[in-house]
Amino acid sequence: MNSTRRGLLTALPIVGAGVLGVGFWKMLQGMESGGFDPRAVKNPNVGRPIPQFAMPGLPGLGDGFTDKELRAETRPVLVNFFASWCIPCVQEMPGLRSISRNMPIWGIAYEDKPENASAFVQRDGTPYARVAADRHGRVAIDWGVTGVPESFLVAPGGRILWHGSAALDPQIYDAEIRPRLAGL
Amino acid sequence: MFGPEQGHFALALACVLALIQFVVPLWGAHKRNARLVAMAPFLAVSQLLALAISFFSLIMCAVHDDFSVQNVAANSAASKPLLYKITGVWGNHEGSVLLWTLILGVCGAAVSAFGRNLPDILRGRVLAILGGVSAGFQLFCLLTSNPFDRVFPAPMDGQGMNPLLQDPGLAFHPPILYTGYVGFAVPFAFAVAALLEGRVDAAWGRWVRPWAVAAWCFLTCGIALGSWWSYYVLGWGGYWFWDPVENASLIPWLTGTALVHSAIVVEKREGLKIWTVLLAIATFSFSLSGTFLVRSGILNSVHAFANDPARGVFILALLALVIGGSLALFAWRAPSLTSGGLFSPVSREGSLVLNNILLCSICAVVVTGTMYPPFMQLLAGRTISVGKPFFDAATIPLTIPLLLAMGVGTALPWKRAQLARTFSHLFVAAIIAAVGLVLCFWKFSGALPIACGALAIWVIAASVTDILRRVGLGHSSMSDMVARARNLPRSSWGAALAHIGAGITVLGLCGMSGAQHAIVEIHVGETRSLAGDDWTLLNVHDYAGPNYRAMQADIAIRHNGKLITTLHPEKRDFTTQNQTTTEVAIHTNFITDLYGVVGDRHGTGANATYVLRLHRNPLAPWMWLGGLVMAIGGAFSLSDRRLRVGAPKRAAARNMAQA
Structure with missing residues (x-):
């Protein structure tokens, strides 16, 4: 050599x-x-249209919503899967309330008793513009949800722009969601 | 006397001593000043003393429930049993870093004590390198992970400990594993010292090997113990998950095993010098990087430490210094190391080269599989996971030739082997392996388990027949054989034992590939059968433990109507920590483990059903038994080294007496 x-x-x-x-x-x-988040969960539905669904509402919180209504929105909507039995969802609530001042958030109660979910949402003031109940988690499967809380940013017309699998707070909103709103 | 302030001060003192230990002997070696070089052992011993005081102080804080110490408040509680108060000291990040540096200090002191026959300059340089690594980790401990930080106001009670960690197996697992990791710092220091000196010879190989073997023994035990713990505590029935943390311990084990073998070639044939130096650096580098990756949170693992990227940056800088520095030195100095003679491919050294190639290929596979997900995410933004299918598919084909070569290697002589003679030596072992193959066809299913099982029997048979041949079985009298067995070097016995251990482990793994399990939901009194055994849920009752509530099931296992055993698995609810643990029940006859887990209860009263997991794990205990046998083999060969290392002195004394 x-x-x-x-x-x-x-x-x-x-x-x-x-x-x-x-x-x-x-x-x-x-x-x-x-x-860079080593524990991130990537959702395959990002970039695709939202799946079809129709869900009832929660007691005292209106009628629920369908995919057609979400598609018909003219503003971007943040869709948030939550449950009253989930500790990170409890921690997420103040952050959601502050984000709700900037954009509408539609909540989906995941595998939760309607009365528990309703009480949980109303306890400190609801951050949600509309709330629906996914009683048996079927809709969540179509969205590709792996756990709660998870959130999706949906553009007008119903395309999923972004997915987050952690409890939301204003920092994540500023870093991840606000820049994407600017592009619309 | 041993409070947190004293401990903190002792740690700072140790750090200063380590820095002096790093600088002074290196300067002395450079200037050829013998007095400066001779300071190294004293510094190493005093550094150990300071570290021991520091560590003891932290233990005393935990024992005396001093919750003004943040670390104790976060990880201990007044009601915790004394044993776990002590072992809990190293069950968290800060304490484990302190333990790390303490073991490094022990290594330095051990080199001072056992390395008296080393040339002064070499010993000075080795201790200096160890001191430098020590100083770095003590700075890390002091600046970013200080276990003696106070908290004000002090809480009335601590937050307690993860109930999963309250287990004697896990209490002693970290010290053993860390001793393995840190122990490879000594071969590393020898390698760097050799590069500084610009000389690697047979004597260097003889000095470095016992340290590598000792560290290897501890690492082997540590890995086996960790695997055993996950088997009987986590209750998933699995023993190895190719989890990043497990891989982080397997990677240095593989290169360490290669090092233990390649150092023999340096010692006997003055070959593979550059390669051995690189292996020594690589093994310690992998040990360090494993620790770093786990603690920085880059690798997504079930064994989570509190992740802190700021800490990660500090360790990364430290790694860049230690690993980058040593590899830069390697790139600069290694080309000038003279290489030894040429090898014949069919010889002992040829088989050791093959061993190194295969072990390092397996290591490369494990490194790739472990690092692929984070790098893929960094470069392509895609999250993927690499799991058991990849590792099994990629490592087993490399293990098969490794096992084959293990049997042949020890039968080959140095320099040049005569094939016909070697084959005649291996004839008996080959026949036993052929019988083993038939046995494996009968007991195992699947081509790979059958092949690996037969090869494991081949390894064991070849090791045993090799020893018997050397003892002179068949052509000497009994007393001759005993005398020869006594004269046989301990390292030969050690190597044979270690190879037998590896064979036992592989047999265990093959057996476990045929493990069967069933998840059933049954009422009390119902019976389910699994692999010919009838499992009956006799009774379930609740009781209250000291800090938990438990549900205990009684499961009777019968084979053809005859009662084998009654298992009592439990599910425990730790209400204060809001955590549930499963207490697995295992019945073993050292051939097969019957393994029962009780899960959820559905419904109430007489209609209640219980989810049970039933496992039948053939040869499971052999996996860890083999690890133990390997480590014992290593220890056996160490006992030989010590005699040999002392030999020149004794011979000199004898010559003096004769004169």
Whole structure:
């Protein structure tokens, strides 16, 4: 083996380690800024039209809604799957209330007793413009929901623009949702 | 005397001592100043002393329920049993980093104590490198993960500990595993010192190998213990999930195993020098990166530590210094290391090269599978997961030739083997393996388990017959054989044992591939059959434990009407922590595990049904037993080293006495 080849070969490990190191550094940066989430769940429906559904409302909170009504909206809507039995959903509520000042949020109670869901939504003031009950979680399956809370940004006409699988707060709204609204 | 302030001060003192230990001997070696170099052992021992005081102080804080210490308040509680107050110290991030540095300190002191026969300059440099790594981790501990931070106002009681962690197996798992990880710092330091010196020779191979073997033993035990814990505590019936945290321990084990073997070639044939140095650096680098990846939260794992990207940045910088520095030194100095003679492919060293190629290929597969998801997400923005199908499909085809070579390798002589003679040595083992193949056809199903099972029997048979041949079975008298067995180097016994252990583990894995399970929902009194056994739910009763409520099931297992055992699995509800744990019930006869788990109760009163999970796991205990045998083999070969390392001195003393 000549010495140049030897030198190149012995330099390979540090080059490899360097590439890995830069990758890890980018990941850490992304984790701090929110751009990289190792626990993220990707929803295959992003970019596609919303599925068909028709759901009843919750006691004392109106009539529920259908996919046709959601499609007919002229403003973007944030669709939020929640449940009264879910702790992150409880933590999410103040954030949702502050987001609801900027855009309409439509809530879907996932696998929840209607009276529990209704009491949960009304306890500290509802953030939702409209609420529907997905009593047995069928609609959630069509949306590709893996757990609650999950949220979808739906454009006028019914296309899903964005999906989030964590409890929402104003920071996520500013970083992820607001820039997408600007493009509409 | 041993309060949090004293502990904090001792840690800072240790850090300063470690920094001096890093700088002074290296400077002394550079200037050829023997007195500066000779300071290294004293510094290493005093650093250990300071660390021990620091660690002991943290234990005392936990034992005395000092909830003004943030770490104790967050992880302990007044009602916790004393054993778990002590072991809980290293069950969290801050405490485990302190334990990490303590073990590193022990390694340094061990090199000082057992390395008296090393050349002073080499020992000074090794200790300096260890000191440098120590100083880095102690700074990390002090600056970002201080276990002695106070909290004001102090809470009345601590937040308690995850009930899953209140288990004796897990209490002693981290120290053993960390000793394995950290132990590879010593071969790493030897490699860096050799690069600084610009010389690697047979003596270097002889010095570095015991340290690598010792670390390897601990890592083997640590992995086996972790796997056993997930088997009997998590209650999923599985033993290895190819989870990133598990892979993080398997990767250094694979390169460490390669290192243990390649160092033999350096020692005996002065070959594979550059490669061995690289393996020593790589093994410790993988140990460090594994720790880093787990703690930074980059890898998505079930074994979550509290994730903190800021901490991650600090460790990454530390890794860049340690790994980047050593690899840069490698790129610069390694080309000048002279390589040894040429090998014949059919020889002991040839088979060790094959061993290294295969082990490193398996390692590359595991690294790829582990790193692919985060890098895919970073580069392409897609989340994917790589799981068991990939790892099984990619590692098993590499394991088959490895097992085949393991049997042949020990039968080959150094330098050049005569094939005909080797084959005659292996004839008996081959016949036993052929019988084993028939046995495997009968007991296992599927081509891979049958092939691997037969090869495992081949490895065991070849190791046993190799030892018997060397002892002289068949052509010597009994007393001759005993004498020869005594004279056989302990390392040969150790190698045979370790190979037998590997065979036992592989047999266990093959057996587990035929594990059967059923999930049933039945009333009390009903019976379900699984693989020829009848499982009857006799009774379910509730009771209250010290800090939980439990539901215990009595399950009788009968085979052809004869009672084998009654299992009592439990489901425990820890109300304060809002957590449920399952207490698995296992009956083992060391051939088959019967494994029962009780799940949810549906309905009430006489109509209540219970969800039960029933497992029949053939050869399950062999997986961990094999790991233990491997580690014992390693320890056996270590006992040989110590005698040999002391040999020149004893010979010198004898010569003096004669003169």
